[in-house]
Amino acid sequence: MEFTLGQVAAILNGKVVGDENQKVSRLDKIQEGKRGGISFLSNEKYTSFIYETEATAVIVSNNFTPIKEVKTNLIRVEDAYTGFTQLLEAYAMMMKNSMVGIEEPSYIDASSQIGEQAYRGAFSYIGKNCKIGEAVKIYSHAHIGNRVQIGNNVIIHTGAKICADTVIGNNCEIHPGAVIGSDGFGFAPQPDGTYKTIPQIGNVILEDNVSVGANSTIDCATMGSTIIKKGAKIDNMVQIAHNVIIGENTVIASQTGISGSTEIGKNCVIAGKAGIVGHIKIADNTTIGANTGISKSILKSGTTLFGYIAMDMKKFLKSYTIFKKLDSIEDRIRELEKKQ
Numbered sequence: 001m002e003f004t005l006g007q008v009a010a011i012l013n014g015k016v017v018g019d020e021n022q023k024v025s026r027l028d029k030i031q032e033g034k035r036g037g038i039s040f041l042s043n044e045k046y047t048s049f050i051y052e053t054e055a056t057a058v059i060v061s062n063n064f065t066p067i068k069e070v071k072t073n074l075i076r077v078e079d080a081y082t083g084f085t086q087l088l089e090a091y092a093m094m095m096k097n098s099m100v101g102i103e104e105p106s107y108i109d110a111s112s113q114i115g116e117q118a119y120r121g122a123f124s125y126i127g128k129n130c131k132i133g134e135a136v137k138i139y140s141h142a143h144i145g146n147r148v149q150i151g152n153n154v155i156i157h158t159g160a161k162i163c164a165d166t167v168i169g170n171n172c173e174i175h176p177g178a179v180i181g182s183d184g185f186g187f188a189p190q191p192d193g194t195y196k197t198i199p200q201i202g203n204v205i206l207e208d209n210v211s212v213g214a215n216s217t218i219d220c221a222t223m224g225s226t227i228i229k230k231g232a233k234i235d236n237m238v239q240i241a242h243n244v245i246i247g248e249n250t251v252i253a254s255q256t257g258i259s260g261s262t263e264i265g266k267n268c269v270i271a272g273k274a275g276i277v278g279h280i281k282i283a284d285n286t287t288i289g290a291n292t293g294i295s296k297s298i299l300k301s302g303t304t305l306f307g308y309i310a311m312d313m314k315k316f317l318k319s320y321t322i323f324k325k326l327d328s329i330e331d332r333i334r335e336l337e338k339k340q
Contacts, residue, residue: 001025001094005057008038009075011090012059012083018073024056027091033058033072040084059083096155099137115152133170145181151208163220169208169230177215180204184219184226184242184260198222200242207231213238213254222260229266247284265301289313 006020028037030046033055040059041050050058050070057073061080077083099119108114108126115134126132126144133152138144142156145163151170156162160174163181174180186198202221206228212218213236218226221243228234231249239257240246247266252258256270259278264270268282271290276282280297288294289306298305307316322329 001091001098005038005073005075008057008087012075012077012086014059014075014077014083016057016073016075018057020073022056022073027088028055030055030058038075038087040080042079042081042084059087096137097135103140121158127164157214163204165203165220167203167205167225169206169210171208172206172210172212174212175214175216175236178212179217180206180212181220182217184222186222186242202226202242204228207248210234216240219244219260235272241278253290 002023002025004020005016005018005022005024008024009016009020024036024038026037028034028039030039030041030049030053033039033053035054035056037055038057038059039053039055041047041064042061051068053072055072057075059075059077059080062076062078100117102120103122106120106122106124108120109128111128112126112130112132114126114132115136117135118132119137121138121140121142123140124138124142127146127148129146130144130148132150133154135152136150136154138156139158141159143161145166147164148162148166150168153171154168155173157174157176159176161179162168162174163179166181181204183200186200187195188198190196200220200222202224204218204220204226207230209231210228211233213234215236216234216238218228218240219242220226224243226240226242226244228246229248232246233251235252235254237254238252241258241260243261244258245263247264247268249266250264250268252270253272255272256274258264258276261279262276262282264282265284265286267285269287271288273291274288274294276294280294282294282298283301283303285302286298287304291308292306292310293308294305294310304313306313
């Protein structure tokens with residue numbers, strides 16, 4: 001897609017310093033900018049590149065004052081980083097809206113419904129009795145199981161699997177390889193040491209504006225629903241077990257595992273490789289550090305936890321300073337023991 005600098009400035013509510021009729025068709029890093037590209041400058045570390053870049057235009061904040069001649073065109077906005085983010089969002093939306101129609105071969109059961117402005121990529125599959133909203137994009141090799149409900153403006157990326165009875169709200173995005181609604185890990189131990197499979201007959205509900213990263217898995221409930229509430233963001237390779245509830249606007253980083261029937265509050269931040277046991281509750285606004293193990297409920301809102309097994313962060317840091325000195329402490333104890 002190609003845009004004039006005047007059109008870009010209009011999107012960002014900015015002002016062009018230079019030739020507003022020049023055109024751009026690409027987003028570039030400022031240090032790699034070439035003709036036809038547009039960059040941005042928000043970090044002072046990269047200021048030198050604005051005098052060298054070959055980009056057609058650079059987005060800058062209104063308070064930017066050049067110390068020598070700038071050869072490129074400038075688009076001045078209130079905040080350059082925010083402006084460039086807005087441009088990325090607009091570009092992504094335009095690219096999304098450009099994908100309309102049906103590629104062959106693809107399959108949709110005659111009993112299923114799909115709204116207008118939808119896109120179905122080659123080898124995508126839609127099962128029986130599905131209800132799919134408007135402007136939904138289903139990319140190649142995606143699988144939509146029976147009785148799935150999907151809202152408007154949803155993106156199902158290549159190779160994602162949406163299992164039977166899943167409910168997905170509006171404006172959600174499921175990235176490549178994610179699996180939504182696979183069986184929960186339900187096995188009953190038997191007297192002879194074997195395990196009997198417990199049928200998993202529930203489903204998964206994703207509310208509006210949820211993002212699920214590549215190769216993440218969200219298991220269906222044993223009964224009832226596994227629920228990811230509106231605005232939650234899940235990174236790549238995250239495991240969410242059966243009957244878990246994730247609160248609004250909670251973010252979960254890569255390789256975290258959350259065991260069954262745990263309830264996590266809203267606006268929580270869970271860093272990478274955290275491990276959370278089942279059947280506990282975590283309060284709103286909780287922050288859990290990387291590699292942290294959570295073995296019991298966190299009931300106080302705003303708690304920050306770090307360490308394995310988790311403890312209060314201040315206590316952990318105090319203990320860690322002692323831990324680093326254990327060698328010297330041990331030597332001192334041995335010297336004292338020799339003197340007795």
